[in-house]
Amino acid sequence: MTRITVKVDGVEYTDDVEPRTLLVHHLREALGKTGTVIGCDTSNCGACTVLLDEVSVKSCAVLAVQADGASVTTIEGLARDGELHPVQKAFHDNHGLQCGYCTPGMIMASCALLAENPDPSEKQVRERLEGNLCRCTGYHNIVKAVLAAAAEGAR
Ligand code: FES
Ligand code: FES
Secondary structure (H helix, E strand, O other): OEEEEEEEOOEEEEEEEOOOOEHHHHHHHHOOOOOOOOOOOOOOOOOOEEEEOOEEEEOOOOEHHHHOOOEEEOHHHOOEOOEOOHHHHHHHHOOOOOOOOOHHHHHHHHHHHHHHOOOOOHHHHHHHHHHOOOOOOOOHHHHHHHHHHHHOOOO
């Protein structure tokens, strides 16, 4: 076992993990962050996307030990004082979800995009989210939501 300390959604956690433990399993099983979901476990779908030191990563493609000393933001860390984050609100307002399974990853990837590029074109949004799969929406309303969030100045 290896001892790691990771700040997740603003709270520091120290745990002993197996060197092979994936970050997504650590988040869900050890820390109870079940808002981060697993769609494929093979780094294809993007459902497990979180921010690792502000960089968007697929947490099924990162070992928990690689997050030692880092800061992780999950979908559960976005809302403030009971208010949805502007990107969450934009997905809600623009019907950017149906079953919602892809939504945590879509929103985290969108937050990373807007942090880097606050005023993306539709093409840039589509390109940036190509690693996040949605089986329900046809993507159109997801793109609309990200553009709406950008127009609102969301970061
Ligand atoms: S569960 Fe990580 S990319 Fe699909
Ligand atoms: S809303 Fe169902 S997979 Fe995207």
